[in-house]
Amino acid sequence: xxxxxxxxxxxxxxxxxxxxxxxxxxxxxxxxxxxxxxxxxxxxxxxxxxxxxxxxxxxxxxxxxxxxxxxxxxxxxxxxxxxxxxxxxxxxxxxxxxxxxxxxxxxxxxxxxxxxxxxxxxxxxxxxxxxxxxxxxxxxxxxxxxxxxxxxxxxxxxxxxxxxxxxxxxxxxxxxxxxxxxxxxxxxxxxxxxxxxxxxxxxxxxxxxxxxxxxxxxxxxxxxxxxxxxxxxxxxxxxxxxxxxxxxxxxxxxxxxxxxxxxxxxxxxxxxxxxxxxxxxxxxxxxxxxxxxxxxxxxxxxxxxxxxxxxxxxxxxxxx
Numbered sequence: 249x250x251x252x253x254x255x256x257x258x259x260x261x262x263x264x265x266x267x268x269x270x271x272x273x274x275x276x277x278x279x280x281x282x283x284x285x286x287x288x289x290x291x292x293x294x295x296x297x298x299x300x301x302x303x304x305x306x307x308x309x310x311x312x313x314x315x316x317x318x319x320x321x322x323x324x325x326x327x328x329x330x331x332x333x334x335x336x337x338x339x340x341x342x343x344x345x346x347x348x349x350x351x352x353x354x355x356x357x358x359x360x361x362x363x364x365x366x367x368x369x370x371x372x373x374x375x376x377x378x379x380x381x382x383x384x385x386x387x388x389x390x391x392x393x394x395x396x397x398x399x400x401x402x403x404x405x406x407x408x409x410x411x412x413x414x415x416x417x418x419x420x421x422x423x424x425x426x427x428x429x430x431x432x433x434x435x436x437x438x439x440x441x442x443x444x445x446x447x448x449x450x451x452x453x454x455x456x457x458x459x460x461x462x463x464x465x466x467x468x469x470x471x472x473x474x475x476x477x478x479x480x481x482x483x484x485x486x487x488x489x490x491x492x493x494x495x496x497x498x499x500x501x502x503x504x505x506x507x508x509x510x511x512x513x514x515x516x517x518x519x520x521x522x523x524x525x526x527x528x529x530x531x532x533x534x535x536x537x538x539x540x541x542x543x544x545x546x547x548x549x550x551x552x553x554x555x556x557x558x559x560x561x562x563x564x565x566x567x568x
Contacts, residue, residue: 251510252517262526265518266539272515273535279508280319282347285309286533288323288516290523291353295544296530298327298335298357305532305540306335310342312536317345319369321512323519326356326377329442336364336450346454347498350374351509351516356382356481359472360443364450368490371500371509375484379447380475381439385432392427396436397475403428444473455496464494 259265273284287309289296320339339346348354348362349369355377362368362376381396409417451465471477471493472485491497500509519531530542 251514252520255514255517255521259518259521262522265522269515269518269533270535272511272518273533276319276508276511276515277535279511282317282319282345283313283315284319284321284349284534285313286321286515286519286531288321288519289325289530290520290528291323291325291355293523293529295542296325298324298331298361300328300331301542302327302331302530303334303338305530305542306338308538308540309532309534310338311538313342313534316343318343319347319349320365321349321351321515322354322358322362323350323352323516324354324358324361326354326358326360329357329360329381329439329446332357332361332364333446335361339364340454349512350376351512352520353377353484359485360447360450363447363468363472363495364454366454367496367498369498369500369505369508369512370487370490371513372487373513374500375486376472376490377485378475378478378481378483379443379472380478380481381436381443382481383432383436383439385427395475395481396439399428399436400433400440403433440473444469447473461494468493468495 259268269286273286276284287302287306289298318339346365347367347369348365350362351371351374353375354362355375356379359376360379363379382393383396383399384391384393386392409420410422447469448465451468452459452462456465475481478485487497487499487501491499498505500506500512522528522531526541527543528541529544530540532538532540
């Protein structure tokens, strides 16, 4: 029977769901020999974006987690790049090795977060997305949202047309140019540079630290950061494209990883069901007693299955 249907049919209460999630987290940790942290958001709810509140959630998520190697299961539509930078700093101040598991999707600023990992775990269901910045600005008719790269290119095209065609082109292009301010154009350039620079820095430092993969890093960054390459900010960048670009991917379709892939997918299905049955839009969870559920105007703290005073189950690295 399909996994998600099985989850829906078999889990009848929030307590059952929490117990099964906690059990799966432990099973996954035994397979990998690493602690698993879960940060998932419901992309169908407007509050799901990466934003400053996530620093508090991640602080709880990291507290009490022992060891120097960790996996982070993520589902997120993206959000503030500055928050992504803060989370990377938090993770790297505590762990020497960080991998990201993407059973469903991590888009935009969440893709940028994933690119700070040593490796990523995916199968054909997982997807990343472009990291080209999207900029909001105000016009007389209301708020507009466009790719920063499109705004800059549109401005340059309008300037070139006016220079080439002269006064005859004024009625067509002056209204277009009027929507661009110096601050907007400068903000677009800065946003593009920040996204590009962070991706490049993290890939060189964590995924490709040998210093011998500069060309590969440049290829990866240029693809993910260029709107001209991806054409749509919502475009799915799947595992085959990630491998083609040279990202360090653990392919969960491989026979030796299939069991891990199944458990990660079932865990994600449990969270998706949790989102559908509640008003919750974010969950931070681990096996050390953290189970924070955020909903508009409230944070629920679920009673963990593992008692806070109970010793953690030791993790034995898998046999090679």
